[in-house]
Amino acid sequence: MLRVGLTGGIGAGKSVVARRLTERGATVIDADVLAREVVERGTPGLEAVVAEFGAQVLTPDGALDRPALGKIVFADDERRRALNAIVHPLVAGRRQELVARAGANAVVVEDIPLLVENGLTSGFPLVLVVHAPEDTRLRRLVADRGMTETDALARIRAQATDDQRRAAADVWIDNSGDVAATYAVVDRLWERRLRPFAANLRAGTRAPRPAHAIIADPDPTWAEQGRRLVERVRRAAGDRAVRVDHTGSTSVPGLAAKDVVDLQVVVEDLPTAAAVADDLVEAGLVRAPDRWWDVDRDGVERDKAMACNADPGRAVNCHIRQRSSPAWRDGLLLRDWLRAHADAVDEYAALKRELAARPHDSVDVYAQTKTPWINEALARAEEWAERTGWRP
Known part of the structure; x- marks a missing residue:
């Protein structure tokens, strides 16, 4: 099995990359989806959230009021850490279950928004980072998700910086253009790197190299x-x-x-x-x-x-x-x-x-x-x- 970490800032467009990887044959595990599952009505996760933040984070029908919770945690680092301490272990446990189900031959892509922030990058042989400039992300969050500019900026600034993500990235995917361009990048990545990487792991085989020495200029990376x-x-x-x-x-x-x-x-x-x-x-x-x-x-x-x-x-x-x-x-x-x-x-x-x-x-x-x-x-x-x- 090849496990790949996928991350990027809010509004960068990880879902575009994840969707294309799914189409190419990857098993994609979305941490955001799991984060919703573990705090659905009737779950121990929701009970823990209410115990920590109070009934103000519930809707009238007893579900989690995500906008209300978001206003609390994205404006306060301490409160956000308290929420993460509840949700992250539950998500990690569920993620492990899904990885085990994927099978030994799978390419498993774990879409984790806070992969860098939570220090999880070393757990993956390869990390993909999806990037878009801050102004593009801000525009997307306001237009597509109905956020106010203030709330969108707060969420962006609460996450890792571009420099921190770049330091973690084995592959940097620019998603500032149109979807077709991003799909083309993902397709090349799948054919030239992910699929052969997984095949080499299965066979226990080193990836091919040139037979003779080729000297490259110094690379600062x-x-x-x-x-x-x-x-x-x-x-x-x-x-x-x-x-x-x-x-x-x-x-x-x-x-x-x-x-x-x-x-x-x-x-x-x-x-x-x-x-x-x-x-x-x-x-x-x-x-x-x-x-x-x-x-x-x-x-x-x-x-x-x-x-x-x-x-x-x-x-x-x-x-x-x-x-x-x-x-x-x-x-x-x-x-x-x-x-x-x-x-x-x-x-x-x-x-x-x-x-x-x-x-x-x-x-x-x-x-x-x-x-x-x-x-x-x-x-x-x-x-x-x-x-x-x-x-x-």
Whole structure:
């Protein structure tokens, strides 16, 4: 099963995206619908809301008066938190029931308006954010939902900012234009990413990659992408992870690199490493079945586990190392030394481009030809670490 988080600010048009995903074959679970279900007449949820806010939030026939409740909670952060404390656990429980029913082969899209605000993004291998400018959203809320401009603005401002949502987004969907344009974006997303992502997860197969090294210019979003992936892996690994880090070239600002995010998980031993690699399917990664090892600076091979991306839209190598291996420290040392030495970044980038331009039939060959430079750089980094007191 592939679970996808869908979110966006009020009035951004999540329903347009959700509707198209349903048409393409996704199982869409709408948190707003569930939020209504759990506070219908006669439910324990409605009883709890009335106990907290009083009978003023009921209509004459005993149903929840949503506009009356909205005026209370959207103007007061404390009262909104009180409502969320009642409704969110009930919605989460119902959502889990529906996810379980969807089946192992499903693409389950969970439409959650407050996905970012409630810190739920790391629970999904992929997060889609639907966006429209604030003035467009305001116009829609006034025209389509009959809100006053004051109420609409209050609801918009009570939610996450665009910057916060962008930081959480693996896919940013601009829904400021016409519906046909948004449908076209969703169709491409379904065919090129969601459907193959789900198929790769089912098969336990890494998404295809180029056979040879291709060096990309530095991408300022690599750091944010790495942060999101670290959070997902940390959640899936739980207490078994001593630490989880974004390492490798994409973790160094300004360094040209293959467009692959390297992650490192440190665990106590190899059996734990293998178990964590299996469980990273929850983060959208699949275990690499072959035997993997590090070759340290003394030429000693040390076993590790590996997990890689099932997502065709983001290449990831997750190295899971036991605490006793020196390789995890070397990875962090090289990263931090490069971050502190712009001249070394330029030197390494030039080497990468030169090696990638040579004829080679596999990424492994490219990686092996970098080894002498890396070993020499680690020697320089050790001197820097001793001088500065660096510790991982």
